[in-house]
Amino acid sequence: MSFSIPSQQTQIVLRERPKAAIQHTLGANDSTYEKRTIPVPKESELKDGEVLVRVEYVSLDPAMRGWLRDARSYLPPVQIGEVMRAGGVGVVVASKFAGLNKGDQVSGTLGWQQYAQVPGKSVEKRTIREGSNLLDYLGPLGSSGQTAYWGILDVAAIKSGDVVVVTGAAGSVGSIVVQIAKLKGCKVIAVAGADDKCEWLKSSLGADEALNYKSPDFKKTYREMVTKKYGYIDAIFENVGGEILDMSLLCMKPHARIALCGAISDYNNPKPDGLKNYQTIIAMRIKLQGFIVFDYAKRYAEAEEQMSRWMNEGKLARKFHVVGEELDAKAREQGKSLELAPKALVDLFAGKNSGKMVVKVAA
Amino acid sequence: MSFSIPSQQTQIVLRERPKAAIQHTLGANDSTYEKRTIPVPKESELKDGEVLVRVEYVSLDPAMRGWLRDARSYLPPVQIGEVMRAGGVGVVVASKFAGLNKGDQVSGTLGWQQYAQVPGKSVEKRTIREGSNLLDYLGPLGSSGQTAYWGILDVAAIKSGDVVVVTGAAGSVGSIVVQIAKLKGCKVIAVAGADDKCEWLKSSLGADEALNYKSPDFKKTYREMVTKKYGYIDAIFENVGGEILDMSLLCMKPHARIALCGAISDYNNPKPDGLKNYQTIIAMRIKLQGFIVFDYAKRYAEAEEQMSRWMNEGKLARKFHVVGEELDAKAREQGKSLELAPKALVDLFAGKNSGKMVVKVAA
Incomplete structure (x- = not known):
């Protein structure tokens, strides 16, 4: 060049x-x-x-x-x-x-x-x-991918069979999280903000469910899906925060984990409503943990290696x-x-x- | 008998x-x-x-x-x-x-x-x-003591030198937490709801500081103490929740831990204000973890042994x-x-x- x-x-x-x-x-x-x-x-x-x-x-x-x-x-x-x-x-x-x-x-x-x-x-x-x-x-080999990898595997500590919710699922990080969780054998409920994103999450990324949080009956559908259909949530990869996270707190299994990666719904909000349902963190012994990808810098090579392999095998879109x-x-x-x-x-x-x-x- | x-x-x-x-x-x-x-x-x-x-x-x-x-x-x-x-x-x-x-x-x-x-x-x-x-x-040998022991040592994972905040510090659990944290070499800032409780926390239980949250200048005093005098918080044993917890979120060191044991300030409140400062959980990589003492039932004997020894040695009032x-x-x-x-x-x-x-x- x-x-x-x-x-x-x-x-x-x-x-x-x-x-x-x-x-x-x-x-x-x-x-x-x-x-x-x-x-x-x-x-x-x-x-x-x-x-x-x-x-x-x-x-x-x-x-x-x-x-x-x-x-x-x-x-x-x-x-x-x-x-x-x-x-x-x-x-x-x-x-x-x-x-x-x-x-x-x-x-x-x-x-x-x-x-x-x-x-x-x-x-x-x-x-x-x-x-x-x-x-x-x-993307997958940069900080988005590293964030997805360490957040879902280390912070949220998912295991096969877990019911996993991913918010902001069509975004740079969320879309990788969805795929890693599927590769690890989880049931994945993806939440995004448009019908075409939901379609992509299901048809291309393999999410078991994808819900548009802008749809008028989202709250009811989501709550019933994660509690009744899937029997409560084991882990959340949270990109959105605010009202969705607050609602999700009421839908967690005992000892559930929340990897708090982002809160985009409140970033521009000078007066966030806050997590009103935080008391359920006690009753359900929830671990709500924030993380920043830089803390994993020493292990980046590990994730890069795995993600490259998945990409080369056509497993990571x-x-x-x-x-x-x-x-x-x-x-x-x-x-x-x-x-x-x-x-x-x-x-x-x-x-x-x-x-x-x-x-x-x-x- | x-x-x-x-x-x-x-x-x-x-x-x-x-x-x-x-x-x-x-x-x-x-x-x-x-x-x-x-x-x-x-x-x-x-x-x-x-x-x-x-x-x-x-x-x-x-x-x-x-x-x-x-x-x-x-x-x-x-x-x-x-x-x-x-x-x-x-x-x-x-x-x-x-x-x-x-x-x-x-x-x-x-x-x-x-x-x-x-x-x-x-x-x-x-x-x-x-x-x-x-x-x-x-008391110390029952669920209050077990709660204190496992919450501060396992969930909040304190180590010598940590700056530790204990809310509801004069209560059944808090008063034991304060003493364990001191026995482990931490700096302890106790928060309670009366001047005589604060006096007891300092003179009898050895807290480094004790603040009455009902005093009119509590918020300012607390914030300045934990940030300026003590250089931010490593761990919180939280019994009170609500506004104090929300304020504390802004005063945590990176990778700080919060053992969420109770939220007595909101138990009778049908509409809690909620944690508005939850975004700092991300930036500071805070672990906010709820726990219930029953989850430690298999390890009760361990705590009982240690607590009895401290009591017999006159180290646990x-x-x-x-x-x-x-x-x-x-x-x-x-x-x-x-x-x-x-x-x-x-x-x-x-x-x-x-x-x-x-x-x-x-x-």
Whole structure:
């Protein structure tokens, strides 16, 4: 591969912290983000140990909402004026780091920008395995996949025969969780926000049931299904939180486990209703455990190995929702697809994606 | 010892399920309980395997509120017209069970009554150890002590140096938890509902701090103490739930553990506010785990052994709040102290006890 590196690049930076929903109109008075055009660093400007990465794709994740909040968390918040933090994959175009050469494919925290000047040790060199590609490192082989793998197998500790509920089941993490739980012999009840997602979950991913939480009789159907038809829940992989989680608390078996991965329904809500049914955590001896994939960093290789094998055996489907794919190469070269990222993030919270949402950055 | 067994006895039975608070006035239109006088079973009326136990003391526990609720739980609800379920200690006065003889001291679910006709295998024969007495089987050696022991050591998994919060710290379970945590080398912040309780927690039980949650500046003081002075919380033994738990969620270290034992602040509340700060369970990878002491039944002997040793070494203080002690023996013989039980249970929810609340039943 050969590239010409342009002199200017586009970055999307944090302009002001959103009070509730993200304001996506770049240039508007209340815009959460703003566009910045700056020179691309020259090879001579790299510090020792740094690399320059041409960003191919960046990730859009629910967790990003948390990174905008100025609160104590597992990572410091993105600062005002800073490039929006995001996972990404790309190609090294210049290197002053011994471990990486020009042309190497990498993944890491690259941010919403076209070219990332980062410490070489902060990114991971990726050798593409049989049956997968670089983009999979933002999907099953990246943090989505790692989150799914460790959350369902270690935190929720599922075993064959378990009745497992997955919320946000058509999302990047949920769709992998559904498949792992099926591979492990569980009965899977998937919850998603659209009929076509439910159809995909059942016909393509093998979920035993898939329910649209936006359907008017969802609560009743869900409660009766998990209690009467399936005899209560052994484990939940929770991406949505809020009302669904609260209702589920009343439908758990003794000693059930909840892997609390996300609470997307409340991320934009300054005053969440909260878990009113928490007392049943006592009576049913429920373990409700939050987790962050980074805590499993030392075991990533283990999951990657297993997930690659499943992918190569055709047992693990994945779907990407690629923002900016419809633009022409020239527009992308001008950073136009990054300008779509803020709106895409808002769409993600509205559940308009099906599968893993990414932005195609490079031409 | 010798006893004359009377022909009649008093029982307190469930009359109607309370909608919110327990209505304690026996005989009133809305009374939760009613008094019943029935013949004491004769020895000849015992079935094979049964014993007749003269009840010495019965226990009053926050968990009793849950047993009145007609909901799926770890035990079936007490039925209308049934003797109120309660732990108790007593003496066998007649036996058709090979494992127990007249005069044996036992503990078990004896109920709010003067004489309990129960299967011999449902009660435990108690040999009193050096440094303890029968009543301790409703305290440190009974389910309060077992709850404290397993909750703090196994569920909350404390280790030396941990910053540990104990709510309901002056209660039957909490007061033991505080002492175990100190014995294990933790820093203990005790939360209770009265200044004299706080004084006792510090001066007699060794808590590093004790805060009265009814004091007007409690929230601010608590938050600053656990975050600034102690550098966030490693583990909570939670008896109270509600607002205090919700606030504590924001003050946890990464990977902190919460042993959810009770939620007394919400037991009488038909519409709890709920845990609004549950999202921090994700960011801080908190484990919030409910537990019920019965799940540790196979390991009771282990805890009993350790607790007895601590008691004999003078390392484990206990305090009983004995209802009906002020009555004369004749009044107790007529079951008058049991008539005080419903009101005492209401007092328990109002935090009027300090230490383990029991009713002295026998003369």
